[in-house]
Amino acid sequence: MAHTAPARTGPPTTHHPAVPAKLALPVLAGIVYGLWTSGIARHAGPITGWNVLLGVISALAFAAAAYGIHTIAPRLxxxxxxxxxxxxxxxxxxxxxxxxxxxxxxxxxxxxxxxxxxxxxxxxxxxxxxx
Missing domain, CATH: 1.10.287 (Helix Hairpins)
Structure with a gap:
């Protein structure tokens, strides 16, 4: 005896795989940029809290700007x-x-x-x- 799955009632679910992919590149580039910024700012000295803070802020700003530009540039x-x-x-x-x-x-x-x-x-x- 064959059983079938019940028919779906309601709106279909939409899966947007482009959103994580669109977000992944700016996030990864931001991480690299933040690490690079932090490394250059130390001038071969010890790692300090200010270096880490500069790296984190730089990474967030870079990733946010890259994502924003990636979003609006096609409309321009x-x-x-x-x-x-x-x-x-x-x-x-x-x-x-x-x-x-x-x-x-x-x-x-x-x-x-x-x-x-x-x-x-x-x-x-x-x-x-x-x-």
Whole structure:
């Protein structure tokens, strides 16, 4: 005698596998960024509470900004979306590089180079993958 499962009544359940995947990359990148920030800020000295706090705050800020940009960039015009990603990359790099006690002009100059490179790459990607 074969038994069948009762028919489902009610709305189907929706499973959104894209949400954890969309969140995973910013979280992992934030962890790496926070560890990197904390490591550079110690200047090869002992680990202190301030280093750990700086790393945690940097990780949270980086992950939140990356997730926010990842969420809003597709809704922006291509040029603005590319500019937002470029600014994020330049600012992120500039902050990390400034922790290494580099000069202000060198930090700003390298950050602008990183920003221009990311702008070119993301702008090209947006224009070659148009719908």
């Amino acid at each position: 015009p291509r040029e603005l979306g590319a500019a937002v990603w470029a600014a994020f990359a330049g600012i992120s790099f500039g902050f990390i590089y400034s922790l290494s006690d580099a000069g202000v002009l060198k930090t700003v100059g390298l950050s602008l180079v990183i920003t221009a490179g990311v702008l070119a790459v993301v702008f090209y990607r947006y224009h070659t993958t148009e719908d």
